[in-house]
Amino acid sequence: MDDWYENELTIKAQxxxxxxxxxxxxxxxxxxxxxxxxxxxxxxxxxxxxxxVNNIVHRPLGCFAPFQNDFTFxxxxxxxxxxxxxxxAPDTAQKRRDIILKDFSRAYECIF
Amino acid sequence: MSVSxxxxxxxxxxxxxxxxxxxxxxxxxxxxxxxxxxxxxxxxSQAILGKKSDMKQNAVSRLExxxxxxxxxxxxxxxxxxFDCGLLVKFVxxxxxxxxxxxxxxxxxxxxxxxxxxxxxxxxxxDSKNGELKDAPDNHQEYSDNAFYYSKDLIVDQYDRYIVQxxxxxxx
Numbered sequence: 634m635d636d637w638y639e640n641e642l643t644i645k646a647q648x649x650x651x652x653x654x655x656x657x658x659x660x661x662x663x664x665x666x667x668x669x670x671x672x673x674x675x676x677x678x679x680x681x682x683x684x685x686v687n688n689i690v691h692r693p694l695g696c697f698a699p700f701q702n703d704f705t706f707x708x709x710x711x712x713x714x715x716x717x718x719x720x721x722a723p724d725t726a727q728k729r730r731d732i733i734l735k736d737f738s739r740a741y742e743c744i745f
Numbered sequence: 746m747s748v749s750x751x752x753x754x755x756x757x758x759x760x761x762x763x764x765x766x767x768x769x770x771x772x773x774x775x776x777x778x779x780x781x782x783x784x785x786x787x788x789x790s791q792a793i794l795g796k797k798s799d800m801k802q803n804a805v806s807r808l809e810x811x812x813x814x815x816x817x818x819x820x821x822x823x824x825x826x827x828f829d830c831g832l833l834v835k836f837v838x839x840x841x842x843x844x845x846x847x848x849x850x851x852x853x854x855x856x857x858x859x860x861x862x863x864x865x866x867x868x869x870x871x872d873s874k875n876g877e878l879k880d881a882p883d884n885h886q887e888y889s890d891n892a893f894y895y896s897k898d899l900i901v902d903q904y905d906r907y908i909v910q911x912x913x914x915x916x917x
Contacts, residue, residue: 644760644762644763644766645766645769645770647757647763647766648763648766648767648769648770649766649770649773649774649811651754651757651767651770652767652770652771652774652775652811653774653811655775655846655849656774656775656778656849658746658849659848659849659850659853660849660850660851661851664851668777668809668810668811668812669811684811684812685812744747744749744750744753
């Protein structure tokens with residue numbers, strides 16, 4: 634995720650994501666929904682933070698793990714023509730979620 | 746906001762490009778969150794806020810998203826009028842800007858309407874040397890903590906005294 638943040642996001646997109654996460658950090662989970670956050674259909678326990686900067690739709694995927702109030706980013710992704718880039722992002726996210734649920738030490742706390 | 750988060754933000758702000766983006770997103774991303782928080786504080790639907798600010802519901806919906814990105818000062822003033830609160834637009838140093846966003850919980854983003862804020866205003870306006878506000882004329886009810894539960898129209902009379910008039914339509 635650090636590579637994705639540093640290399641795939643423009644500075645403006647980084648600031649947008651930082652601001653969104655700033656609000657998520659201080660809000661109850663029930664207030665995350667609607668504009669920027671939703672469950673990814675067809676993938677159990679996978680959620681996306683969705684935001685658009687300069688016509689690029691960013692859709693990093695994550696899950697609630699290791700604990701209920703922890704949100705762990707699993708993979709950085711964006712959308713192009715209704716498809717994920719990378720194409721396998723949802724499947725990769727699902728696999729990584731399973732790994733984290735089996736071994737909590739595979740997730741580490743990030744500071745943003 | 747943890748010390749670690751602050752230190753990380755400080756490092757990012759050292760880059761001019763990030764500073765510019767942070768400043769922009771402090772408006773474009775954070776204001777929509779505040780509009781939503783203030784609307785929900787008042788238990789208003791988007792349609793009600795639209796009606797009060799002379800906008801369509803879908804326009805309000807767009808304003809609650811950073812994706813829209815076209816918040817004009819005129820639009821913000823219309824919202825401020827609808828919420829019956831002030832709008833502060835001013836240049837500030839980054840030390841002030843980051844301080845404004847240390848707590849961005851929905852509760853922290855709420856802003857009282859003029860009526861609900863009146864107690865603070867009264868405290869601000871009261872001259873400490875003269876003490877309490879003067880008596881109001883007989884045909885008006887002097888402000889009290891209870892008055893705003895049924896009275897909306899707060900006015901300043903010809904003697905420069907703060908008074909409220911009975912108004913049965915405060916339910917709005």
